[in-house]
Amino acid sequence: MDQVLRIVFKKKGDKLIIPSKLAREQYKIFLSSLADGDDVEGLLELKTRDSTSAQLAKIHVMIKLMAMEQGSTIKEMKEQMKDECGMYDTVDGKKVYQSFAGRSKDELSNTIETIIQKARFLNINLESL
Numbered sequence: 001m002d003q004v005l006r007i008v009f010k011k012k013g014d015k016l017i018i019p020s021k022l023a024r025e026q027y028k029i030f031l032s033s034l035a036d037g038d039d040v041e042g043l044l045e046l047k048t049r050d051s052t053s054a055q056l057a058k059i060h061v062m063i064k065l066m067a068m069e070q071g072s073t074i075k076e077m078k079e080q081m082k083d084e085c086g087m088y089d090t091v092d093g094k095k096v097y098q099s100f101a102g103r104s105k106d107e108l109s110n111t112i113e114t115i116i117q118k119a120r121f122l123n124i125n126l127e128s129l
Contacts, residue, residue, distance in 0.1 A: 066115070066122070079095075
């Protein structure tokens with residue numbers, strides 16, 4: 001099985017840094033799992049944020065309403081929706097959820113549609129939002 005580590009770096013001066021503590025820990029775990037002489041392939045791509053605040057707000061409102069209707073917590077519903085959308089990485093057999101904020105407009109549109117479909121399945125009407 002391929003080992004994969006996805007990290008978003010921040011440029012600071014002439015360096016790329018790992019800004020979050022969780023990502024730094026994931027990096028350490030990934031690095032310790034490698035044997036001397038292993039080849040590691042990398043691709044660096046400039047990440048442009050093209051999502052909209054309105055899309056992010058809509059996603060969070062929809063998740064909150066679904067959680068209230070289902071009697072679950074917002075966190076539980078958010079994780080369930082991220083599962084449905086495949087928004088997680090697996091690190092040491094544990095799911096690490098990705099942020100909605102890092103998604104493109106198209107990805108967020110697909111997320112909104114997935115949430116609407118799930119709500120429809122649960123007999124919750126979110127289409128008027």
